[in-house]
Amino acid sequence: MPAAGFVLEKRKQGEALKKAFEINRAEITDMIKDSGLKGRGGAGFPTGLKMYLCGAAADTIKYVICNADEGEPGTFKDRVILETVPEKVFEGMAITAYVIGAKEGIIYLRGEYEYLKAGLENTLDGMRKNNLLGEKILGGNFDFDIKIVLGAGAYVCGEETALIESLEGKRGEAKNKPPFPVSSGLFCHPTLVSNVETFCNIPHIVTEGAQWFKNIGSEKSAGTKLVSVSGDVKKPGVYEIPFGMKVKDLLKLVEAGNTKAVDIGGASGIVIPESQFDREISFEDIPTGGSVIVFDKTRKMIDVMENFMEFFLDESCGQCTPCREGTKYFVDAVEKIKNGRITDQELKNLRDISNCMKLTSKCGLGQSSTNAFISILDNFKEELLS
Amino acid sequence: MTVSSKISKKEIINELDNILSKTNLERENLLCVLEELVRKFGYLNDIMAVEVGKRFGVDPNEIYSVASFYAFLPVKKSGKYKIRICRTISCKLKNADKIVEAIEDEIGIKFGGTTKDMKFTLERANCLGMCDKAPAMLINDKVYTELTPEKAKEIIRSYKNK
Amino acid sequence: MDIYINGKKCKAVQGETILEIAGKNGVRIPTLCYHSDLCLAGNCRICVVDVDGARTLQTACTAMASNGMKIWTNTPRVIKARKMNIQLLLGSHFGECYTCPRNNNCELLKLAEEYGIEELPFPKKGKRTGALEITPSITRDPDKCIMCGRCVRTCEELQGVHAVKPVGRSNDIHIGTFFNQGLMHTSCTMCGQCINRCPTGALYETSCVQPVWDALADPDKYVVVQTAPAVRAALGEEFGMEPGSRVTGKMVAGLRRLGFNKVFDTQFTADLTIIEEGTEFLTRLKRTLVNKEKGLLPMTTSCSPGWIKYIEHFYPELLTHVSTCKSPQQMFGPLAKTYFAEKEGINPAKMITVSIMPCVAKKYEADRPEMNASGYKDVDYVLTTRELAKMMKMAGLDLKDMPVEEYDNPFGISTGAAVIFGATGGVMEAALRTVYEIVTGREIPFKNLDITPVRGMEDVKEAGITIEGVKEEYKFLEGAKVKVAVAHSLSAAKKVMDKVRSGEADYHFIEIMACPGGCLGGGGQPIPTSPEIRKARARAIYEEDEAMTIRKSHENPAIKKLYEDFLEKPNSHKAHELLHTHYLKRKRFDKVK
Ligand SMILES: Cc1cc2nc3c(=O)[nH]c(=O)nc-3n(C[C@H](O)[C@H](O)[C@H](O)COP(=O)(O)O)c2cc1C
Ligand code: SF4
Ligand code: SF4
Ligand code: SF4
Ligand code: SF4
Ligand code: FES
């Protein structure tokens, strides 16, 4: 395995930006495309393509937004990035802005991370002093600056269109797509929204090249992934793993023992039993925005189910029928399972509701909010229904 | 921060002028201004919505509607210190329930409640992004991690005297 | 470009939605949060369709067509998903259809029927709270709300009032008022446009049907009824007739069979309004042009109570611009209880005046404490067009079977100028027909008296008329160009009034109606409403005007007689006592200190 472990490493500030200025915009876009970098926020959309689409959109005003709303249960890797190498994230944003033709960058920082704000402002000031942000960056004729906006406690605002609504000072309700933000985003201008970690990868790709990046990871998932590991492990924390790592290897790394189940992807992810620990963390097998939660054999899966379903009952924005209404039934179902009173017919009905939510919910929240329920039901049937 | 059950219009206007001297009146700054008001007064009331609305040219009811969406923009009376204990799974695994009990015991209110002196409001929060150091809680913008019931009580006590 | 709907090739234009294209090609896709008057929300998820290549189902109301797109509107998974979403809505919908004002006209119930909903996936949790919010005009029943947001969009986009909003999120989300202070304290104009667009029984008019039955049943009471112009252009819809059916005579017959002692026409007082308001306008013109007084022009109309409440809340400093004339409904009330009562020897204490209105704000207007010029409550009960239909149905009367009958005298005689009060621009047109002729002695120079620039559905219309060859007493108007504007819906009113406030507008006379299309699109009219339906009603109204023998208010013989016998002259002292009113400066939020 090639050397994993660069995302959290410090590097010379401005190097990548300088290099970017030396090559033309289309080439950088191609480079990112060729590298196979996919979004680290969960959905895994190819970042190069996003850059291309946003770059091609005809508008004099464009925005680059860094999604630091990190709200998925069990995810804290963006926090760690912002605590250790914020300047790389900002440099990645600047390169992106240069490529697509944006002058304004925004980092949408979840309200819970308010305590990081002062440090980030410091970093930004430092970069401004070093002419890595602001006007005529590095003496060229590219202007770009970044401001920090705080969220106000709503998980759904991590969804990119809801995030944009929130930035516009509105209720954080997801919008219908299309139009996608790359063509009509903040204030209806083309907007590129990416995750903290995604931006953090960009300076590396620009300096080390696409091929270097592609060599890391698995076939369809280039690069590394930061995973936030918590739960029943000896060494919780953020780990940078090459894509394609098997769950069981990760468990070894974090010194998990007596493991019964692992949740990958947080409340909207799936929960797998020991028999599936051979599976890989990658876009081709089990994707994750970064959350890995480990449960040992003393844990009851019904409690996990309950916790996640209550999470969505709190966090659905409530605007669309399947998500607002559907969520309630899963909370009730947990109660019924607990009391040993759920019937087969009811379980079938729940699957129907779940399908309807997946197929018709307006945004990813409702589309994925029953993943955990269904996977626990499928994978731990005996325990649950005995 | 001045939390009392009555906030005068004059106080609100003074604070608002103060906040607005640092930002402009674009709608995109609305949430930020509301956050500042909450920082100062602990919650948003109808007078604030009217005054903010006037300045931003946004209907006050729209401001109420927007604020009511966000967990951190309370539109009902709320205490000076908002204790938000994470209820999500990783903290749960690390006995967050015990922390809740300890704090409930320390300030004598249940989840969702506010102490009579308007000092503390106790709320549930979803994952705070501190799961590796579970269990965690926020008090206003300060984060506390790897809590034990004793540690939690001590922290609360330190706020009582503030 | 071409797209394929269920395998059939269809033409499409860039920017068209799947729903629009399907509609043009005769493919029905069910909807719930969609409304043709409002911007797109895409939140009910009922209109979902399968699109080749898409992972999830797409909402037809919001998804734009793209070239070559293949759409399937009725695949088993589409039907199953729609059915589930209907079931999910029903699962938290707490109402009983047999006691619901919308039970014969509910979009939710219709969908439930269409999709064969026989049971719900789970028994309903919770039950009806019965927590109604009742105002003189509107009742809100949140238990029946399905969060489609149509009321919110209506109030915001169409009316610019923002009285109702989504509040909270997720499980707690609901439609609420400003800090839960209630409609009566947060500048709701009582226009009822939200009612017309609510798909369910969550919003409806506060009913007066029972007290009217009680009055009709009381042998001691003399019950007279008046009918507003726009009712006759829409009532038929409640009986399955096409929008735009004219049912004046049948309606009169129906009312008579319900037992009203006299069936009168609000159009009579509409003509009277023109005389009073036209005279007031000329006075204001003179005081402005000759005496150089300020704050009198432009003068705005005052017949739309939703508009009145709106300006009281939103532009209280401009209230001097509003004509002091009462609305035709409120002119009728005191005349019935004084002039008519005296003439017929009826004790006004025993008289009950009922009005049939296309409007729910009229209920609030009738309840305003100052509306007692006769010494009694001038208008006792206001029924909407919908409520009248309900009463007729209760009495076993089908409008279609009614004979054509005439109004009673003396308040049954009216002109074409009065009937067009029901359409946007109508009051202006009627006023101009009269004012021009008073000033010049000649008919207004428009072919067939049709003042077309003030007609139509544009939200703000403007016109200018140069006055030449005036009579001696109107010398000050010689050569003047009188500029007028017409606005319907309160968002249009805002456009005009902002200009008035800033001094940018140089209008002399402005007609404003709170409801889109004017009264014919009022909050008490049959549901549904749409631009097409309103156009059809407008057509009926203008046909009615054409058909009238007298088309100018000042030529109404009954009005002339009323002045001779009772009121003396326009804007006389007596007229002022009975027919004019004053307004209240109101705060936006009266509970906010
Ligand atoms: C409910 C919901 C919450 C989300 N939260 C986040 C988040 O906290 N951070 C994030 O980067 N992406 C989040 N996303 C994904 C974003 O919508 C978007 O895809 C992402 O920011 C794009 O960046 P990427 O391409 O770099 O992954 C969320 C999506 C959904 C549906
Ligand atoms: S899926 Fe849920 S969170 Fe997303 S728009 Fe619908 S209600 Fe809101
Ligand atoms: S709103 Fe519709 S479904 Fe609900 S009770 Fe009324 S008629 Fe029945
Ligand atoms: S009656 Fe009119 S003003 Fe009142 S809530 Fe409905 S639409 Fe808004
Ligand atoms: S009150 Fe009616 S229109 Fe408004 S959201 Fe509820 S169902 Fe829709
Ligand atoms: S679960 Fe409590 S901080 Fe993440």
Ligand code: FES
């Ligand atoms: S009608 Fe299309 S989503 Fe409601």
